[in-house]
Amino acid sequence: KESKAEAQESVKEGDNSDYAGMKIVLILPGSIDDQSWNASNNAGAKQCDKELGTKIEVVESVPVEEFEQTFTEYGEKGYDLVMSAGSQFDEACAAVAPQYPKTVYTVINGTKSDSENMVPVFPKEYEGSYIAGIIAGYTTKNGNFATMGGESNLAMVHLLDTYEAAAVEVAKSRGIADAKANRSFLNTWTDVSIGKAMTSQMIDNGADTVFCYSNEATSGAIQATAEKKAKFVGFAANKNTESDCVVGSVDMAWANVYPWIIKGIKSGELKGAQEVGVKEGVFETILTDQCSDECKAAVEKATEDITAGKLDLKQYFSN
Amino acid sequence: MDKREQRKKLSFTNTQSIFDVLFWTALAIILGLVASFIFLPLLGVNPFYAVSVMFSETFSSTFNMGNILIKTAPLILTGLAFAFTYKANLYNIGAQGQFYAGCICASTVSLSLGGKMPGFVVILFSLIAAVLGGAIIGLIIGFLKAKFNANEFLISMMSTYVIQYVMQLLLRTLLQESKHEYLKTDYLDKSTWLPKILPGTSVSLGIVFSVLTAIIAWYILYRTSMGYRIRVTGLNQDAARMSGIAPRRQYMIAFAISGAMAGLAGLVEVNGMQHMLLTGFDTQIGSYGIGIAILANANPLAVIPAALLFGFLQVGGTALGHASDAPASVIDLLQGFVMLFVLMSFFFRRKIELDRLKKKKVQEGGEVA
Amino acid sequence: MNNLTNLLTRAFFMSTPLVLGALGEVIAERTGMMVTAVEGIFLIGAWGGFIGAYISGNIWLGFLIAMFCGLTVAALYALTTVYMNQHQIVMGTAIAILVSGFCTFFYRVIFGIQTTPLKVLVLPNMEIPILSKIPFLGAIIFSQNMITYCTYILVPIVFFIIFKTSLGLTLRSCGENPEAVDAAGLNVRLVRFGAVLVAGSLGGIAGAYYSLCNVGMYTSEIISGRGWIAFGICFLGNWNPLGALIFGIVFGISEAIGIYVKALGLSTIPSELFSALPYILVIILTVCRKELRVPNRLGAKYLKEN
Amino acid sequence: MEKKILVELKHVSKRFAKVLANDDVSMEIKEGEVVALLGENGAGKSTIMKILYGLYHATSGEIFIHGEKRDISSPKEAIASGISMIQQHFSLIPAHTVTENIILGHCKGKIDYKAKEKEIQDLADKYHFAVNAGEYVKNLTVGAQQKVEILKALYLNSKILIMDEPTAVLTPQEAEILMQFVREYVAKGNSVVFITHKMKEVMEVSDRIIVLRNGRVSGTINEEEVKSVKETELVNMMIGHALEVLKSPGGEEENPKVRFSVSHLSIIPKDEVPILSDVSFEIRGGEVLGFAGVSGNGQQELCEAIYGARTINTGEIVLDGEDVTHLSITERIRKGIGYLASDRYKYGMVSDMSLSENLMLKASYLERWVKHGIIQWKKVNQDTEKIIADYKVKAPDYSVNIGSLSGGNQQKLVVAREVDMGRNLVIFDQPTRGLDLGAINYVHKTILKEKELGKSILLVSTELSEIFALSDRIAVLYKGRIMGIYRNGEISTDRIGLLMAGVGEKEATNG
Numbered sequence A: 001k002e003s004k005a006e007a008q009e010s011v012k013e014g015d016n017s018d019y020a021g022m023k024i025v026l027i028l029p030g031s032i033d034d035q036s037w038n039a040s041n042n043a044g045a046k047q048c049d050k051e052l053g054t055k056i057e058v059v060e061s062v063p064v065e066e067f068e069q070t071f072t073e074y075g076e077k078g079y080d081l082v083m084s085a086g087s088q089f090d091e092a093c094a095a096v097a098p099q100y101p102k103t104v105y106t107v108i109n110g111t112k113s114d115s116e117n118m119v120p121v122f123p124k125e126y127e128g129s130y131i132a133g134i135i136a137g138y139t140t141k142n143g144n145f146a147t148m149g150g151e152s153n154l155a156m157v158h159l160l161d162t163y164e165a166a167a168v169e170v171a172k173s174r175g176i177a178d179a180k181a182n183r184s185f186l187n188t189w190t191d192v193s194i195g196k197a198m199t200s201q202m203i204d205n206g207a208d209t210v211f212c213y214s215n216e217a218t219s220g221a222i223q224a225t226a227e228k229k230a231k232f233v234g235f236a237a238n239k240n241t242e243s244d245c246v247v248g249s250v251d252m253a254w255a256n257v258y259p260w261i262i263k264g265i266k267s268g269e270l271k272g273a274q275e276v277g278v279k280e281g282v283f284e285t286i287l288t289d290q291c292s293d294e295c296k297a298a299v300e301k302a303t304e305d306i307t308a309g310k311l312d313l314k315q316y317f318s319n
Numbered sequence B: 001m002d003k004r005e006q007r008k009k010l011s012f013t014n015t016q017s018i019f020d021v022l023f024w025t026a027l028a029i030i031l032g033l034v035a036s037f038i039f040l041p042l043l044g045v046n047p048f049y050a051v052s053v054m055f056s057e058t059f060s061s062t063f064n065m066g067n068i069l070i071k072t073a074p075l076i077l078t079g080l081a082f083a084f085t086y087k088a089n090l091y092n093i094g095a096q097g098q099f100y101a102g103c104i105c106a107s108t109v110s111l112s113l114g115g116k117m118p119g120f121v122v123i124l125f126s127l128i129a130a131v132l133g134g135a136i137i138g139l140i141i142g143f144l145k146a147k148f149n150a151n152e153f154l155i156s157m158m159s160t161y162v163i164q165y166v167m168q169l170l171l172r173t174l175l176q177e178s179k180h181e182y183l184k185t186d187y188l189d190k191s192t193w194l195p196k197i198l199p200g201t202s203v204s205l206g207i208v209f210s211v212l213t214a215i216i217a218w219y220i221l222y223r224t225s226m227g228y229r230i231r232v233t234g235l236n237q238d239a240a241r242m243s244g245i246a247p248r249r250q251y252m253i254a255f256a257i258s259g260a261m262a263g264l265a266g267l268v269e270v271n272g273m274q275h276m277l278l279t280g281f282d283t284q285i286g287s288y289g290i291g292i293a294i295l296a297n298a299n300p301l302a303v304i305p306a307a308l309l310f311g312f313l314q315v316g317g318t319a320l321g322h323a324s325d326a327p328a329s330v331i332d333l334l335q336g337f338v339m340l341f342v343l344m345s346f347f348f349r350r351k352i353e354l355d356r357l358k359k360k361k362v363q364e365g366g367e368v369a
Numbered sequence C: 001m002n003n004l005t006n007l008l009t010r011a012f013f014m015s016t017p018l019v020l021g022a023l024g025e026v027i028a029e030r031t032g033m034m035v036t037a038v039e040g041i042f043l044i045g046a047w048g049g050f051i052g053a054y055i056s057g058n059i060w061l062g063f064l065i066a067m068f069c070g071l072t073v074a075a076l077y078a079l080t081t082v083y084m085n086q087h088q089i090v091m092g093t094a095i096a097i098l099v100s101g102f103c104t105f106f107y108r109v110i111f112g113i114q115t116t117p118l119k120v121l122v123l124p125n126m127e128i129p130i131l132s133k134i135p136f137l138g139a140i141i142f143s144q145n146m147i148t149y150c151t152y153i154l155v156p157i158v159f160f161i162i163f164k165t166s167l168g169l170t171l172r173s174c175g176e177n178p179e180a181v182d183a184a185g186l187n188v189r190l191v192r193f194g195a196v197l198v199a200g201s202l203g204g205i206a207g208a209y210y211s212l213c214n215v216g217m218y219t220s221e222i223i224s225g226r227g228w229i230a231f232g233i234c235f236l237g238n239w240n241p242l243g244a245l246i247f248g249i250v251f252g253i254s255e256a257i258g259i260y261v262k263a264l265g266l267s268t269i270p271s272e273l274f275s276a277l278p279y280i281l282v283i284i285l286t287v288c289r290k291e292l293r294v295p296n297r298l299g300a301k302y303l304k305e306n
Numbered sequence D: 001m002e003k004k005i006l007v008e009l010k011h012v013s014k015r016f017a018k019v020l021a022n023d024d025v026s027m028e029i030k031e032g033e034v035v036a037l038l039g040e041n042g043a044g045k046s047t048i049m050k051i052l053y054g055l056y057h058a059t060s061g062e063i064f065i066h067g068e069k070r071d072i073s074s075p076k077e078a079i080a081s082g083i084s085m086i087q088q089h090f091s092l093i094p095a096h097t098v099t100e101n102i103i104l105g106h107c108k109g110k111i112d113y114k115a116k117e118k119e120i121q122d123l124a125d126k127y128h129f130a131v132n133a134g135e136y137v138k139n140l141t142v143g144a145q146q147k148v149e150i151l152k153a154l155y156l157n158s159k160i161l162i163m164d165e166p167t168a169v170l171t172p173q174e175a176e177i178l179m180q181f182v183r184e185y186v187a188k189g190n191s192v193v194f195i196t197h198k199m200k201e202v203m204e205v206s207d208r209i210i211v212l213r214n215g216r217v218s219g220t221i222n223e224e225e226v227k228s229v230k231e232t233e234l235v236n237m238m239i240g241h242a243l244e245v246l247k248s249p250g251g252e253e254e255n256p257k258v259r260f261s262v263s264h265l266s267i268i269p270k271d272e273v274p275i276l277s278d279v280s281f282e283i284r285g286g287e288v289l290g291f292a293g294v295s296g297n298g299q300q301e302l303c304e305a306i307y308g309a310r311t312i313n314t315g316e317i318v319l320d321g322e323d324v325t326h327l328s329i330t331e332r333i334r335k336g337i338g339y340l341a342s343d344r345y346k347y348g349m350v351s352d353m354s355l356s357e358n359l360m361l362k363a364s365y366l367e368r369w370v371k372h373g374i375i376q377w378k379k380v381n382q383d384t385e386k387i388i389a390d391y392k393v394k395a396p397d398y399s400v401n402i403g404s405l406s407g408g409n410q411q412k413l414v415v416a417r418e419v420d421m422g423r424n425l426v427i428f429d430q431p432t433r434g435l436d437l438g439a440i441n442y443v444h445k446t447i448l449k450e451k452e453l454g455k456s457i458l459l460v461s462t463e464l465s466e467i468f469a470l471s472d473r474i475a476v477l478y479k480g481r482i483m484g485i486y487r488n489g490e491i492s493t494d495r496i497g498l499l500m501a502g503v504g505e506k507e508a509t510n511g
């Protein structure tokens, strides 16, 4: 929220022409209408254009084999800032960035910073998912949670870990002693059918609260949840409007973060690997009326605790 | 008409037909471009601007032109993979899977030996591994065809999906990077990277491998008895059998060689360009290979320019996507239309050739064949 | 028991488009035409079906448009393979690439860039009065959607046409010896063209099943290889509509079992194995089924010089 | 009485891309007559009839049926006009039943198979065709398949039946039955166009003869003249000159050295009647052993067994004192065994390959043109050119596809190759089937030349005249057994005919 205010200030100050002169590109691994990761990053770029007057070029659907080439291309063209969204860009970025010291490379979701001009921004997704877990804990009736991820990478495992921990803890506190979570991986980000079939199977297996973090496949999961009359907790985008079965979403509001990044880089304040989380306003929790007041309170408290650094979420990591 | 005269006529028709091939192919490509660009205004992109950007961006720097070669290198190999079996009347549409097998083998060897031995030794071992990996998958398909008369088309199609999941499994377990974060391997040791050969570009030795392979494939098919036997089997397997050529063995040989070439493409991509293995990359390389082989009429040497064309379309299409609001899907549209029109041009070319022959006969008058 | 019922219900639900696609494929392949454009046809069916249903708000109009889209792609395929003598496998590949580009491109042309998925209500299930009350089977077979029932009905109809009518005799003859069909005064190319169009229409509906019956939305990965499975089922079913039905159900079950095991979240068995299950199954079954009777001229061009 | 004209072709020309197949052909078909169409390979006989049947479209010219100008654009119209055609290569579907084959295209809606089968069975019985209407065509002999083709025409009540080389694949007995049928059919007022290369049949059955050469009508023999016309006249019309006369064998002194022998060879498939049982014979150097017999009595299997293309149950095969029984085809080729298979298109050549590539066919494992796995194309091409010259193959050069040559010229090249490969033994299986007189002459000359070179030659033919013309000794094969081996001249045609039909005891061999 803070950054937004700041941004508005700067617009007033009228120095946005500075930003307009910046050559910025955002490289996305998927299609900007994937309704998830790519879409929300694209929204971030659009927010900057609006707020700061930048003209960010967005390059979508860049296949893995072209990452290095693409980074090189924009280094060659002398861009000021090359942003990319996805940890899979880390290595390619590390390989290219040192050759173009004048260009700043930012990998959203990245962690690698080998050279001066690499400014990865890592969202602590596990913080957001912890909050999502709390929502789930208050939603469940039988304490049986289904969790799904697009593929099993470390960040995914961690965020599912905290989600499950929170959900089970809350459910137990509500007197559901045998609360448990069941986790599986779709092995696809995009196949809606598989998302749907897996979800309905997991609900058949007893789950009543579903969490699924992948791209297009998530829609399949929501669809199945609605059909099977279970509940869904959205993540990484605002899924509340998609179906009544979504009780709440923890949105990754890149629109809040992108201007902050660009300003930081412009001013030269932002250096080295960055981690952003609840505190920086990456996560926006949007609850529906289906959530109880108790739940709302718990979410608020958790948000405060995390912001204040009172919660050690890493304790929940399974590895 | 004496013999010499007849020969002269023959060579005349040859130059005529070379001209025809070039003319019709060029026409098809232009039509393909037109057909795909005609829709761009719907997304607010000026098609004339698109064409100019596509060419100017692609040829604006050595670096970008180098990219064409980078794209071309593996495409030549997967194109060859299809062309080679096509000659034996077999359809290896599983080059994608064999390519992945090559990738897996190359990266495994490079990762485990990289840094422990001189770079070129590791590259050599990786090359052998990649070629063997692809060849073995090919051989299995050929074997199933030979032994069980299984439909190789179906099996090679399915094998791609299976190998893709095997690769995903390996990347999640044995081959996963040391951070154990993502479904990919560590970076290969720098010493195992294929050396760059053109300054100012990222073009690696891979393109040399590819071109050499094309020449070797051509030589094998048309100059060696092994290739001759493969061709005979493809054209008439009963005659082959009656001539002491065991068709089943030829199937296996053809598939193994085909797989080996696709496997080599894996090395070219992994050690030459990507320098690591990750999921979901080059997912269309097998299909493009088929298109290229067809464009080249399955002639191994003609595969080289055909692959160059596809390389150009991809680089040009990407440049277009970067420089305008044209979506990435325009590349597929481009390639699809070009393939479609090239295939159609085969038909028209042949038709016109026949008509011309007829007309010539009529002019020659009463002479009867 | 309940779990088993659910699993089988899902299996039947998922087998429908496979059976439908395979039925079309059977009709075409009986005339010697492998419709290798099947992936493309499925995809454009899913695409057209969704767009039609979304814009018109009528799901049946969606299916109609899907059928038309599948038919159009099939017509392109048949034009080039039947009348222009191009190679079937090669043409299929070209069309697959073209269609995937086309669908993605025009989805954006029509809808622009969306941040939330566009959805339509999926085709609801319909319990058949009395029959759905049959214990066990009633829930599995007679509580599906309209398209599934139509598919069940289509199987015997196609069987009857292929094996009991003069049209069927002509179809089968085209795949065995087109010269003979020609000599009998029939138009081989027309028969093949028509058969491919039928396969295209059925394939289009099958594709739309994914967007309109299954998930109610369209994504570019919605088919991802399922068309090929239908293609394989046609082979395994021995070019017989009943075989297509049986193997379609086998694949539905295998997919459902794969999902079932994956959903258990067992870490001991690699879940990739289950993802690959249908493909492995096709390979194993093709190798094992020895009695397959391939139409004699399947995939071969019919060159006629006159 | 003047017969009514049913069909008239006027100035029909047909141009394919590479050839002018018919050039201003005019002819007529009258009611109740047999018109014989004669001509060399490629003279345009099949083409003109395919035009009449609607399979090809004429480049120019007109067709009149019952005096009315008709545009026959597909067989559909021809069939409607009462024309049926039995093509050179049958157009049957092996995987379908006799009934299905016959009703294809001539039924509507739901098919009542039982009724149709009965209808067709009745039709077959009426003409005394021993064909089972419910049987699958693939299970039928060639003779029976032809009856199915004829039944198709009868089923459609055709008035005009075109038969393209109907006897080429038949045994003499079957051919005789066919002739009988033709006579009866015509007697009912129908007409037949009979295409053939065999003079005997022409003389026997035809009311009128039309000879084609190079796509043009080169002669017509009218009804009155048919009885008196001489074979040599016809030959002259067909090829434009008289045939050379061959020096027939026999009477020469005998080379005492046995170069090749087969002993006690049997092929007995599991649970089936033996294909070959206890076949023994030997062939000396410079000797031709002719195998007479109705086709399908084990000739092809015998050749394949000797060549190594078929596994045998018992027996020993010895070439020049060396046991070759267990050698592979490649090794036998290396030992100098040549084999001209009867089905040239299937086994003998690769249509889409050049002449030199076809010459290479059996030598891919030999060192002759291959060094370290690399083919010396220059040498192959030179050798091909030499064969083209020596055998007078009508081809521009070595690089054209063999498929673009006419049948006779294809056969010349294949014969040349086998003769070349077979340094010691050459097996000729039906070497002249479907060839025209000129080409036959050439093949016969080659066989005699090879014999003079001291090779052993095994000749299989269903044409007795060919056997008599070329063989030193004659063996008769019946149901996989040798009925006897005789010196040429020691046995009469009648006697051989009986043996071929299985009449006569097995006699002491090696006369």
Ligand SMILES: Nc1ncnc2c1ncn2[C@@H]1O[C@H](COP(=O)(O)OP(=O)(O)OP(=O)(O)O)[C@@H](O)[C@H]1O
Pocket (backbone or CB within 6 Å): B369, C305, D016, D017, D018, D019, D020, D021, D039, D040, D041, D042, D043, D044, D045, D046, D047, D048, D088, D406, D407, D434
């Ligand atoms: N479909 C075709 N396309 C091109 N050329 C053809 C075709 N059919 C026949 N020809 C050519 O037309 C000429 C006449 O052929 P046709 O088959 O009529 O000869 P034919 O008299 O029947 O010979 P045969 O006695 O060998 O059957 C030949 O030179 C042949 O090469």
Ligand SMILES: Nc1ncnc2c1ncn2[C@@H]1O[C@H](COP(=O)(O)OP(=O)(O)OP(=O)(O)O)[C@@H](O)[C@H]1O
Pocket (backbone or CB within 6 Å): C305, D041, D042, D046, D088, D403, D404, D405, D406, D407, D408, D433, D434, D435
């Ligand atoms: N569909 C076709 N397309 C091109 N050429 C053809 C076609 N059909 C036949 N031919 C050519 O016609 C010629 C002879 O054809 P045809 O079928 O009459 O054989 P043939 O020479 O008469 O021998 P045979 O009597 O043994 O059949 C060959 O040169 C062949 O290549």
Ligand SMILES: [Mg+2]
Pocket (backbone or CB within 6 Å): D042, D046, D088, D407
């Ligand atoms: Mg012929």
Ligand SMILES: [Mg+2]
Pocket (backbone or CB within 6 Å): D045, D046, D047, D088, D164
């Ligand atoms: Mg003929």
